[in-house]
Amino acid sequence: MEAIVLAGGYASDPLAQKFGVASKTLVPYRGRPLVEYTLEALTQAGLEVILVGPPVPLSPPPRVALPDQGSLIANLEAGINAVEGDKVLVATGDMPFLRQEAVRWVLENAPQAGFVYTIIAKATIEQRFPGMRRTYARVREGYFTGGNLVIIDKKLFFTALPLLRRALELRKKPLALAQMIGFATLLKVLLGQADIAGLEARVSQIIGVPARALITPYAEVGVDIDKVEDLQWLEP
Template sequence: MYDAIILAGGENSEHLSKFSSQSYEAMIEIAGKPMVTFVADALAASPQVDRIFIMGPIPQLQKCRFPDNAVLLEGGCTLLETIQLGMKALGHENKVLVVTADIPLLTPNAIADFFTQCAQVEADLYYPIVSKEINNKFYPSSKRTYVRFKDGTYTGGNIFLVNPKIVPQCLLVAERLINNRKNPFKLCCILGWGFVLQFFLGTLSLTKVKERVATLLGITGAVVQSPYPELGIDVDKPSDLELVRTTFSFRS
């Protein structure tokens, strides 16, 4: 089994604040519940998940109803500081699942498939991607950031399986990658100008990117092609919020 960390400390963006007065993104209401509770419930319903560490503003999170195996922890001033604090709280160095609080469509089946694919290869970091075709099939109105590779066109997911031992050595480069995750061109610039050229020519392969990121971070990485678009549909703009709220209205 794996422990999980939910990153719930992000402040509400300027765009989303027009649709929700909540100070923190994780607390934005969807179908009558704070967004973060859907993520926690999906993790709690997953047989492979043990403890759930929810990291963010304690006073706000205490107002939520979370599963019994959830532990609330105050987050750091930055995303990476929060991840560091979460890793220290684990009390072990086994692989841990890191999840953002803004993917309320997450399901236990999506989590189970991710774990199943991760178990097929040994790595320090596992990262999911979803093809544009699959995403458009299930959520045609979803507006995602896609990257065109030689192998296909993909968007990134928002869950990661991480070996805690690698976190200290990865912080500086990881921060640059995370901060530019919505900008494929800037990501290619971080990887090197050769990648920029291949990006524009459409000859960039997933394997080359994986190998380059692993070299930059000094780790072994694995890319998981998930059939579940719910891993990547994060709420960071008004159209995302509308999509998620509409989806839940159809489910109820």
């Protein structure tokens, strides 16, 4: 399988500004840009990497390097267009703790679905990274945070592209966005009464293909560095 690494961003991002780099994924951590840790884990796991981001030399180098297209959806679309296979692993470029074992586990345990989204239990994060701030959603099964690895069916992406663009347009219009999700589902989420199976069914209905969540035992899949506060947490 191939992997897309989303490493785009803006030099005006507070974290990128702090270090004078073109994207927060290029912020140095232990002498290396953040994105190199993601690249290394994916490469060691046997994946061929397509990187979308600023044109800078990186080690290990990706098989394909594409320029930043200016937005998350545009970057993902550019990466998908370069994919040769039917399915692709998509990763963000700001996971300094990601290791090949975690990547392999996701690949080996991912259910057969058009869209597989990794989630990590709060207890898993706190055991591995005490004090690390994350955003959690409450469902009947417990508290979970979203992971930074997903598996996408290539055909699904282009089918769902208009929906993704619409969701992005409505991101600052909560009521309109809620209509897309469904008020009943949204209310259950807000009250912590939703369950994973029900959410999987609703997302599958919206996008038109099976969608599954993958509860992942590797905390590093859910820990990224995208704020100055996150980087300060890493510093001794």
